[in-house]
Amino acid sequence: MxxxxxxxxxxxxxxxxxxxxxxxxxxxxxxxxxxxxxxxxxxxxxxxxxxxxxxxxxxxxxxxxxxxxxxxxxxxxxxxxxxxxxxxxxxxxxxxxxxxxxxxxxxxxxxxxxxxxxxxxxDFSSKRTKDLAESYGFRGIIAGTRKTTPGFRLVEKYGMLVGGIDPHRFDLSSMIMLKDNHIWSAGSITAAIARARQVGGFSLLLDVEVRDEEEANEAIAAGADVIMLDNIEGSELASVARRLRERWSGGQEKKKFLLETSGGITESNLGERAISEIDILSTSSVHQSVxxxxxxxxxxxxxxxxx
Missing domain, CATH: 3.90.1170.20 (Quinolinate phosphoribosyl transferase, N-terminal domain)
Structure with missing residues (x-):
């Protein structure tokens, strides 16, 4: 069919x-x-x-x-x-x-x-993004963002799908994403996640933006499904990702989660972000100013x- x-x-x-x-x-x-x-x-x-x-x-x-x-x-x-x-x-x-x-x-x-x-x-180079990312060892998901044109999101997300990348969440109702303003308003990552789970139930994934390894550990412990390592770059990104995997990979603390990198991704730093330790690489460069x-x-x- x-x-x-x-x-x-x-x-x-x-x-x-x-x-x-x-x-x-x-x-x-x-x-x-x-x-x-x-x-x-x-x-x-x-x-x-x-x-x-x-x-x-x-x-x-x-x-x-x-x-x-x-x-x-x-x-x-x-x-x-x-x-x-x-x-x-x-x-x-x-x-x-x-x-x-x-x-x-x-x-x-x-x-x-x-x-x-x-x-x-x-917007990285004349070489296909997926091929370029894979040349750095990346085998994960390349995704767009919600930074779309008001009133035209359906067309823009549709274009991402036709082009072959993941459109990420479509709107505020399709996945729970907790960013810095949510966390600051709630008081802590743990409190924000608890409130989100109370209303979102089991059917919605929970993506939490973190600034460093300490916040990432708190989000994983509280039950986040996706950890967005926002603007963490270079060797720090790889080392943080590896330590998170090691800490939560077994024993009583074993947790399942995906790691996402986002923010300021360009051709010059793609090699530092598209690494095997990362599951999702999200970028607005496929729909903003294309x-x-x-x-x-x-x-x-x-x-x-x-x-």
């Missing part, structure tokens, strides 16, 4: 597309008046200067479906392409093609940019033009 990324999308996602259309044309469609409703064919072209990953096709399909247009894709979601590539053909009335044009292009540009960065560069992929929609001239 074939599984498509679109099968992940919630029932509510299509209503968001209608909101995008309403935002872009809140009153009169002056340009649409000029072109009218003659049937036309438009080519969707993947441009730019480098290889890219196509992502966002379900959203584009829905944009044009609401405008009574049809989209025929010539490559599939997640496929890589070299510019300039004729990725799809869109059929419909001229003014409806243009009503959906900019929304579709903006969405594809952002979503495909995130998918491309996730799969290939991660280079968009350039797409254009070109309506083809009718063979008979009436003056």
């Amino acid at each position: 074939t599984h498509h990324y679109s099968h992940l999308l919630p029932p509510s996602w299509k209503s968001q597309v209608a909101v995008w259309l309403a935002e872009d044309t809140p009153s009169f469609d002056y340009g649409g008046f000029v072109v009218g409703e003659a049937p036309r064919k438009a080519f969707l072209l993947g441009k730019g200067s480098k290889r890219a990953v196509l992502a966002g096709t379900p959203f584009v399909d829905e944009i044009f479906r609401l405008l009574d247009c049809t989209v025929e894709w010539h490559i599939s979601e997640g496929d890589e392409f070299e510019p300039i590539k004729h990725v799809a053909t869109v059929l419909g009335k001229a003014r409806y093609l243009l009503l959906g044009e900019r929304i579709a292009l903006n969405l594809l540009a952002r979503c495909s940019g995130i998918a491309t960065a996730s799969r290939d560069r991660c 280079q968009h992929i350039d797409f254009s929609l070109k309506i083809q001239m009718s063979p008979k033009v009436v003056a």
